[in-house]
Amino acid sequence: MARFHPLPVAAVDRITDDAVALTLTVPPALREEYRHAPGQHLALRRRAGDGTETRRTYSICSPAPDPGGEGPRTLRVGVRLVEGGVFSTYALKEIAVGDELEVMTPAGRFTLDPAPGLYAAVVGGSGITPVLSIAATLLAREPEARFCLVRSDRTTASTMFLEEVADLKDRHPQRLQVVTALSREEQQAGLPTGRLDRERLTALLPALLPVERVAGWFLCGPYGLVQGAERALRGLGVPRTRIHEEIFHVDTAPPAAPAPAPAHSTVTARLDGRGGTWPVLDGESLLETVLRNRPDAPYACRGGVCGTCRAYLVAGEVRMDRNFALEPEETEAGYVLACQSHPVTEGVELDFDR
Structure with a gap:
């Protein structure tokens, strides 16, 4: 189950005029949780004073730890400034050595298992x-x-x-x-x-x-x-x-407004070993429904790009607005992006743990 932990910033390196590399220190007790495959990413979270939060996903650019050794002592990510980007502006202008960032444990399947x-x-x-x-x-x-x-x-x-x-x-x-x-x-x-x-x-x-x-x-x-x-x-x-x-x-236009969900539709979700069933409100994605009841549900971009909210469709039928994260083999096997999924049947069941 993906979790956030506060990690101290060990270095902020300006690598271009509009990009920085952030090096994060991983305490010994968390090194196994942050063990990662080459190519995985981290979601970084910033909470505002009014309780709202911003999440952005950044790939780990440092080498993966050896399988037989300890987990990583540090993690390094690159952040490029995006015009109007809330988190990237914060990263380039405000983050300093010694600050603590809320960092989700590694995720992603854009990886390589090293072989000749x-x-x-x-x-x-x-x-x-x-x-x-x-x-x-x-x-x-x-x-x-x-x-x-x-x-x-x-x-x-x-x-x-x-x-x-x-x-x-x-x-x-x-x-x-x-x-x-x-x-x-x-x-x-x-x-x-x-x-x-x-x-x-x-x-x-x-x-x-x-x-x-x-x-x-x-x-x-x-x-x-x-x-x-x-x-x-x-x-x-x-x-x-x-x-x-x-x-x-993604330069493509955002998806059109979703069609109304079936009347009285519900989603049943299993997350970190616990399950629940909740009504889906009109226009809500399944992720939004789950988040209203389980704020610990994993997500980052909400745009169908990062794949953090990937879940297995146990039962029912859904429609995904867009998908830039899952391979065809994953969708054929029954996986969906919860942030892009809307119920087609009255009952839908998702498993975030599978």
Whole structure:
């Protein structure tokens, strides 16, 4: 069960003009709870004086701890300023060393279990954060593994974790390949200026590596980039099961207002070993219904992007407004995003523990 704990801030590093890296100290008693797989994320919570709270999800960019050792002593996340963003503005302008942040235990399935082989990633902007953890963990644990990183940024100055990627390349010069495309700046060497879209990636990827031999593709960043990269890979014959995606920003319009729920509809939810049944109000998502009665229900973005509110549909039928977090295999297995789900049948049962 995901839980929040206060973690002290050990370092605040400015990594670009509009981004910082926050290093959090994990006390010995909590290290097992914060043990994470490479690629997982943390939800950070800030409570206002009026009782309202803001939650945002940020990927862990530090390597995952060894399975046989102790849990992590520190966790590092990257935060990029979003125009009008409540939490990102707070992170860049107010958070200081010594502050305590409320941090949820790690979640997410955009992960890699390190194994020998060739792996690759296409990332844009802050999409580098989980992939940095994935690549660093893989190369450290598996001497027979190789990794190809294709990243897209606006300019060199706006590129997050530029030094960290360069250091990783220095440590593994024969096993890490890094290719950078800048959309607003000419490079003396490397790719011509421009965005990485489907057509460009279709031509570029086979020229960089044997696409058919890549054991896993990791696509992370804005929706348009991830969608274009997926279509390019599918067009190149890559099976869907080898493609893993995480969306950081969605440019599509918000979903239309949901249709009214069936009269007298209810949701039964199991959470942290305890269950309950409650009426669903008109227009409510199932997550909103559960939160009215169980404030400890897990969630972060409420936008169908992070996957924190993932639950198993035990009974009934639901309609999801949007889904940018669950793989097709997960939805086929019966999982839904509670924040996007509305009842179609009068009774719905969810299991957050499965």
